[in-house]
Amino acid sequence: MSTTEHYDVVIIGAGMSGLAAGIRLAHFGKNVCIFERHNAAGGLNSFYSFAGRKYDVGLHAMTNYVPAGVKGTPLGKLLRQLRIKHDELDLCSQKQSRIAIPGTDLSFSNDFALLENQVAEKFPGEVDGFRRLIEKIKTFDDVALDIKEVSARKVIAEYITEPLLVEMLLCPLMFYGSAREQDMDFSQFVIMAKAIFLEGFARPHEGVRRVIRILLEKYRQAGGKRKMKCGVRQIIREGNRAGRLLLDNGDEITADHVISSIGSVETEKLYQEEASIEAKKEMTAGVLSFVETITVFDQLPEDFGWGDETIVFFNDSETFTYACPQEQVDPRSGVICFPNNFEYGDRDLAEGFLRVTCLANYDQWATLPEKAYTEAKTKWFDQVVDSACRFLPKPQQDLNSLTVATDMFTPRTIHKFTGHLNGAVYGAPHKIKNGRTSLENLYLCGTDQGFLGIVGSMLSGISMANFHILQARK
Amino acid sequence: MTKDECKKLVLDIIADIAPDEDLSNVKSDVKLRDQLELDSMDFLDIVMELRKQHSIEVPEDQYEQLASLDSCAEYLTPKFNALV
Numbered sequence: 001m002s003t004t005e006h007y008d009v010v011i012i013g014a015g016m017s018g019l020a021a022g023i024r025l026a027h028f029g030k031n032v033c034i035f036e037r038h039n040a041a042g043g044l045n046s047f048y049s050f051a052g053r054k055y056d057v058g059l060h061a062m063t064n065y066v067p068a069g070v071k072g073t074p075l076g077k078l079l080r081q082l083r084i085k086h087d088e089l090d091l092c093s094q095k096q097s098r099i100a101i102p103g104t105d106l107s108f109s110n111d112f113a114l115l116e117n118q119v120a121e122k123f124p125g126e127v128d129g130f131r132r133l134i135e136k137i138k139t140f141d142d143v144a145l146d147i148k149e150v151s152a153r154k155v156i157a158e159y160i161t162e163p164l165l166v167e168m169l170l171c172p173l174m175f176y177g178s179a180r181e182q183d184m185d186f187s188q189f190v191i192m193a194k195a196i197f198l199e200g201f202a203r204p205h206e207g208v209r210r211v212i213r214i215l216l217e218k219y220r221q222a223g224g225k226r227k228m229k230c231g232v233r234q235i236i237r238e239g240n241r242a243g244r245l246l247l248d249n250g251d252e253i254t255a256d257h258v259i260s261s262i263g264s265v266e267t268e269k270l271y272q273e274e275a276s277i278e279a280k281k282e283m284t285a286g287v288l289s290f291v292e293t294i295t296v297f298d299q300l301p302e303d304f305g306w307g308d309e310t311i312v313f314f315n316d317s318e319t320f321t322y323a324c325p326q327e328q329v330d331p332r333s334g335v336i337c338f339p340n341n342f343e344y345g346d347r348d349l350a351e352g353f354l355r356v357t358c359l360a361n362y363d364q365w366a367t368l369p370e371k372a373y374t375e376a377k378t379k380w381f382d383q384v385v386d387s388a389c390r391f392l393p394k395p396q397q398d399l400n401s402l403t404v405a406t407d408m409f410t411p412r413t414i415h416k417f418t419g420h421l422n423g424a425v426y427g428a429p430h431k432i433k434n435g436r437t438s439l440e441n442l443y444l445c446g447t448d449q450g451f452l453g454i455v456g457s458m459l460s461g462i463s464m465a466n467f468h469i470l471q472a473r474k
Numbered sequence: 475m476t477k478d479e480c481k482k483l484v485l486d487i488i489a490d491i492a493p494d495e496d497l498s499n500v501k502s503d504v505k506l507r508d509q510l511e512l513d514s515m516d517f518l519d520i521v522m523e524l525r526k527q528h529s530i531e532v533p534e535d536q537y538e539q540l541a542s543l544d545s546c547a548e549y550l551t552p553k554f555n556a557l558v
Contacts, residue, residue, distance in 0.1 A: 028522050068494055071511040085493045
């Protein structure tokens with residue numbers, strides 16, 4: 001009879017949160033193994049090469065950026081906990097970004113004063129309230145693990161009365177992290193506001209692959225094991241515990257602790273009957289998914305008249321609808337990202353890139369036959385780019401003649417590579433901050449634990465590893 | 475082991491935990507928390523590194539003994555010497 005392999009800790013998923021949890025545990029001597037269904041690490045934030053070109057998925061920019069030496073921020077905490085030097089990430093700060101609604105623009109950068117001045121200039125009656133809201137955000141303990149959910153819109157209304165300003169502030173924060181339609185939980189709003197407005201955007205010169213490579217290397221050095229192309233198919237309950245894990249390859253393993261980064265409902269599905277999951281309101285899967293177009297140009301966007309903005313969040317009317325669209329895509333609002341427009345010094349990227357992200361409906365994409373799927377991609381690609389162009393200066397050259405490659409991902413792509421139900425990028429609308437599940441040795445980390453962005457996702461893995469395993473009393 | 479060697483060893487651990495921190499002017503008699511940006515997560519790491527690298531156990535009710543380099547040396551040096 002073959003012996004079942006046993007680990008101190010098994011981690012499901014080699015995304016940012018799973019890798020970060022793994023580094024902590026392996027570093028402190030735990031026998032830990034990460035099981036990842038795909039051949040590439042990174043999960044939602046990953047990368048690929050196609051026709052000799054390197055692409056990033058997920059990450060437009062790293063939020064929570066602060067320069068080396070700035071104390072008491074999530075980035076600093078993360079670097080310490082993982083023993084990474086600030087320089088190793090090679091982070092280059094954004095140039096300038098913008099929230100655009102026809103007739104009103106709010107620019108912001110990694111210097112918060114710019115946004116504050118813009119609000120003062122464009123919404124003079126609201127700037128005092130805005131400042132008070134920012135003070136509340138600064139002092140709010142957004143990472144407490146026992147926090148109650150409150151509507152962000154309700155809290156903001158106590159400070160800001162002009163609906164347009166509310167919509168404009170919510171737009172980037174929702175696009176970059178809200179798993180909930182139309183509103184956010186206030187603690188999630190605070191996390192995002194700190195990450196985007198008070199801290200800021202940066203990008204490693206090489207993109208997301210730099211971050212993932214560092215995580216993989218730290219994990220390996222610490223003695224962590226990982227099995228790629230081998231997911232966990234089922235968790236076999238033994239009483240109130242995750243007893244054994246059945247792998248995609250048919251093997252069974254056991255572990256003292258299991259950390260799952262694949263989502264709350266997705267995790268429950270590994271050991272519960274569907275019906276018992278659907279019965280629980282807090283176990284609703286998210287519905288917010290996206291399409292993203294990627295256009296590669298043989299010149300830099302700045303050189304053909306698109307300026308040097310890094311990210312533009314746009315919405316074409318005074319009301320911002322952040323919801324799963326009825327149609328395949330909602331091109332009315334979206335996010336434009338120019339990966340070229342970070343402070344790279346003399347290291348400009350060789351080609352120009354435009355990425356545009358819009359809300360999309362998973363069901364409308366999931367069931368399309370192959371031919372219709374390809375046609376839908378072609379159709380929406382043009383509509384999405386055209387929609388974005390309304391918020392950019394007119395290019396001085398014909399875009400088609402500059403274009404050397406295009407690609408596009410859809411909710412179907414997201415589902416395929418992350419396993420998130422509905423291709424829900426930010427997971428379930430209700431977060432489980434303490435990471436607990438109905439099994440006593442199974443914990444969640446990542447998107448559904450509720451720290452957002454890639455810094456957040458790594459902190460999530462760290463916090464859950466610390467809280468449930470490293471600090472736990474024997 | 476002397477107390478100075480012990481301080482050096484604690485500083486090595488802090489350098490490992492906080493690679494971006496400048497440790498050249500750390501004062502022995504001032505609380506580490508007051509001169510460096512160390513939070514409870516970092517102190518937990520100091521304790522865990524002591525265990526991992528040197529097999530020294532610091533029970534949770536003794537964490538305050540690690541407040542400054544002087545108190546670290548006072549508390550840890552005998553523990554190190556007892557190991558040999």
